[in-house]
Amino acid sequence: MTGPRITPLVASLPATVPFVGPDAHMRASGRPFRARLGANESVFGPSPRAIEAMERAARDVWVYGDSESHALRAALAAHHGVPMANIAIGEGIDGLLGLLVRIMIAPGDAVVTSDGAYPTFNYHVTGFGGVLHKVPYRDDREDPAALAERTAELGAKLVYLSNPDNPMGSWHSARVVTGLLDALPEDTLLLLDEAYIDFAPEGTAPAIDPDDPRVIRMRTFSKAYGLAGVRVGYAIGASPLIALFDRIRNHFGMTLTGQAGALAALADQDWLAQVCAQVSDAHDRIAAIAEAQGAFALPSATNFTAIDCGGDGALARKVLEGLMARDVFVRMPGVAPLDRCIRVSAGRPEDLDIFAEAFAEALAEARG
Amino acid sequence: MTGPRITPLVASLPATVPFVGPDAHMRASGRPFRARLGANESVFGPSPRAIEAMERAARDVWVYGDSESHALRAALAAHHGVPMANIAIGEGIDGLLGLLVRIMIAPGDAVVTSDGAYPTFNYHVTGFGGVLHKVPYRDDREDPAALAERTAELGAKLVYLSNPDNPMGSWHSARVVTGLLDALPEDTLLLLDEAYIDFAPEGTAPAIDPDDPRVIRMRTFSKAYGLAGVRVGYAIGASPLIALFDRIRNHFGMTLTGQAGALAALADQDWLAQVCAQVSDAHDRIAAIAEAQGAFALPSATNFTAIDCGGDGALARKVLEGLMARDVFVRMPGVAPLDRCIRVSAGRPEDLDIFAEAFAEALAEARG
Numbered sequence: 001m002t003g004p005r006i007t008p009l010v011a012s013l014p015a016t017v018p019f020v021g022p023d024a025h026m027r028a029s030g031r032p033f034r035a036r037l038g039a040n041e042s043v044f045g046p047s048p049r050a051i052e053a054m055e056r057a058a059r060d061v062w063v064y065g066d067s068e069s070h071a072l073r074a075a076l077a078a079h080h081g082v083p084m085a086n087i088a089i090g091e092g093i094d095g096l097l098g099l100l101v102r103i104m105i106a107p108g109d110a111v112v113t114s115d116g117a118y119p120t121f122n123y124h125v126t127g128f129g130g131v132l133h134k135v136p137y138r139d140d141r142e143d144p145a146a147l148a149e150r151t152a153e154l155g156a157k158l159v160y161l162s163n164p165d166n167p168m169g170s171w172h173s174a175r176v177v178t179g180l181l182d183a184l185p186e187d188t189l190l191l192l193d194e195a196y197i198d199f200a201p202e203g204t205a206p207a208i209d210p211d212d213p214r215v216i217r218m219r220t221f222s223k224a225y226g227l228a229g230v231r232v233g234y235a236i237g238a239s240p241l242i243a244l245f246d247r248i249r250n251h252f253g254m255t256l257t258g259q260a261g262a263l264a265a266l267a268d269q270d271w272l273a274q275v276c277a278q279v280s281d282a283h284d285r286i287a288a289i290a291e292a293q294g295a296f297a298l299p300s301a302t303n304f305t306a307i308d309c310g311g312d313g314a315l316a317r318k319v320l321e322g323l324m325a326r327d328v329f330v331r332m333p334g335v336a337p338l339d340r341c342i343r344v345s346a347g348r349p350e351d352l353d354i355f356a357e358a359f360a361e362a363l364a365e366a367r368g
Numbered sequence: 369m370t371g372p373r374i375t376p377l378v379a380s381l382p383a384t385v386p387f388v389g390p391d392a393h394m395r396a397s398g399r400p401f402r403a404r405l406g407a408n409e410s411v412f413g414p415s416p417r418a419i420e421a422m423e424r425a426a427r428d429v430w431v432y433g434d435s436e437s438h439a440l441r442a443a444l445a446a447h448h449g450v451p452m453a454n455i456a457i458g459e460g461i462d463g464l465l466g467l468l469v470r471i472m473i474a475p476g477d478a479v480v481t482s483d484g485a486y487p488t489f490n491y492h493v494t495g496f497g498g499v500l501h502k503v504p505y506r507d508d509r510e511d512p513a514a515l516a517e518r519t520a521e522l523g524a525k526l527v528y529l530s531n532p533d534n535p536m537g538s539w540h541s542a543r544v545v546t547g548l549l550d551a552l553p554e555d556t557l558l559l560l561d562e563a564y565i566d567f568a569p570e571g572t573a574p575a576i577d578p579d580d581p582r583v584i585r586m587r588t589f590s591k592a593y594g595l596a597g598v599r600v601g602y603a604i605g606a607s608p609l610i611a612l613f614d615r616i617r618n619h620f621g622m623t624l625t626g627q628a629g630a631l632a633a634l635a636d637q638d639w640l641a642q643v644c645a646q647v648s649d650a651h652d653r654i655a656a657i658a659e660a661q662g663a664f665a666l667p668s669a670t671n672f673t674a675i676d677c678g679g680d681g682a683l684a685r686k687v688l689e690g691l692m693a694r695d696v697f698v699r700m701p702g703v704a705p706l707d708r709c710i711r712v713s714a715g716r717p718e719d720l721d722i723f724a725e726a727f728a729e730a731l732a733e734a735r736g
Binding site for chain 2: 003004005006007008009010013014015017018019021022023024027036039041042043044045046051054055057058059060061062063064065066067068070091092094095098102103104105106120127157158187188189213214222226227228229230231238240241243244246247248250251252253254255256257258261
């Protein structure tokens with residue numbers, strides 16, 4: 001039997017995944033995590049109002065969710081002071097990244113990002129046949145000047161910037177981001193991934209005209225809002241671009257539960273502020289834990305902290321393995337020199353107690 | 369400003385959607401539906417065990433759902449007696465249709481379906497640049513002989529059959545489906561959409577070797593299981609084809625809530641049987657309602673009934689408009705001669721009381 005004829009593009013794709021999920025790690029070890037600090041989830045949970053809304057939704061799930069996510073888009077439009085026509089909803093930023101790449105990238109098209117930046121974006125670019133061009137980080141931050149230069153050289157259609165950054169937790173001021181925008185060729189689209197913006201200091205999120213055709217911003221309910229498990233992200237961009245999502249997306253793909261949860265979560269900004277305060281406390285604690293072992297924590301505008309273990313990638317890898325062996329879930333950057341660090345999500349005090357002990361042991365072991 | 373450079377393919381796509389959602393209809397009228405019988409949702413709801421599981425999940429949604437949907441795939445594998453490697457999970461059949469088309473169809477590739485069959489499949493084929501070739505229904509059923517003939521003529525990669533059928537509710541025996549499979553070119557893939565199979569009589573679902581590379585079957589928790597609002601579908605196919613979904617899908621796209629709900633729903637087969645009994649009662653009632661007005665109901669192996677209004681498409685369209693004006697949500701087939709019918713989802717007795725009155729009025733009005 002010959003089997004189905006798949007496209008040459010899909011046949012060429014590697015059988016790798018952007019991330020091995022926490023559940024897969026637990027299945028491999030046969031044990032639950034004692035502290036789950038690897039996926040930048042919010043262990044502080046979502047607003048109790050969001051939980052209530054999702055509990056109520058559980059009885060109503062015989063109906064499809066609104067295919068236009070109208071109530072949620074209207075609330076987001078009001079929240080951001082932009083028209084609804086400038087907002088697209090998707091199954092997390094991951095889902096929106098796939099759609100945006102599909103809208104823009106044909107086989108052979110050049111795309112620019114940073115070496116070590118978000119793997120799932122790269123996965124989608126590769127998946128649609130795009131050619132990734134990567135510029136190095138500079139001083140543990142994505143490098144706007146290098147991104148602009150490489151983009152201009154290539155005439156690239158699309159350039160990716162995460163601000164604040166994942167996996168380092170670093171960030172640029174709003175002024176630097178708008179400077180990048182002005183430095184890019186006029187027909188290049190800046191994909192500004194703001195998954196972690198809720199944790200960033202004032203002055204990080206630029207004021208951008210929502211109808212500026214040069215940029216699309218993406219945000220999520222998976223991080224500060226604590227709703228990773230119901231998959232809700234959104235994009236803010238010029239309405240002609242936003243309208244294109246409707247030509248290709250899975251129209252009934254947004255769950256009733258997720259829409260209800262996100263709507264309630266958005267309305268509870270007090271909860272968000274409280275989570276951000278807890279994350280700030282966690283940063284301080286993680287920094288102290290690192291310092292106590294002669295390592296150090298990088299500044300962070302996110303809900304995670306990169307800890308420089310004080311050696312190279314091999315040392316950090318050993319520390320990570322030691323933590324995982326102790327059922328403490330963390331991750332680490334994929335490329336040098338970022339990979340001298342491990343990446344630890346903000347935890348509750350009890351999570352960080354477990355981390356502190358395991359980190360001390362793992363680091364001592366790794367140092368031999 | 370020039371704006372972003374989108375692909376010629378996406379630029380060529382029409383700005384239409386496969387279905388206007390029920391919520392959009394309600395926003396347009398400004399009133400809620402009195403009976404919601406248009407989207408083949410299960411008004412009988414999901415298993416109470418599924419509701420409980422989703423209520424519990426509401427507290428846990430700060431974590432991402434398992435990116436491998438391992439527990440659900442394992443349960444489905446046991447349920448169907450096939451290996452896990454033969455099962456892919458997706459955001460409803462709609463999501464899986466998009467992925468399968470992406471795996472197989474490059475611009476210009478021929479795809480065969482029936483004229484009047486599921487629009488969302490067509491939407492995805494068009495979305496990836498495929499060229500649809502449609503054969504007519506025969507006696508209100510998809511026509512396997514015509515599908516096989518057209519597929520062979522074209523050397524088409526992919527052919528779609530829904531069994532039982534939507535929008536007519538008709539069906540073929542398992543023997544006819546396997547006959548189609550044997551009549552197709554060996555390197556054509558049969559996409560067998562079994563969204564409604566849970567309602568069909570014994571002998572409708574063919575026994576197919578899960579490793580048969582000539583066919584992929586798709587099923588859903590949105591219909592008989594009553595979980596439309598959490599988006600869970602699955603495909604059963606040969607493991608090399610199933611593995612390709614992992615190269616392109618949104619790996620963290622399945623919600624925690626949906627996975628928990630589907631797992632609990634699958635375990636409650638008694639609930640499923642009870643829903644099917646209620647659907648059977650609804651068919652009888654809808655047939656009686658139609659007959660009382662001099663119309664008649666077509667036989668159905670689904671959770672909806674096509675009612676032949678006794679005229680042409682224009683008459684049925686008036687009946688549909690009359691029902692919608694009375695806040696009774698139904699739909700109708702899109703092409704002649706199927707469009708002499710309206711399509712009414714199975715309802716509870718109280719839903720069908722409302723339908724009965726509105727249908728009598730709408731039909732009388734339409735007849736003038």
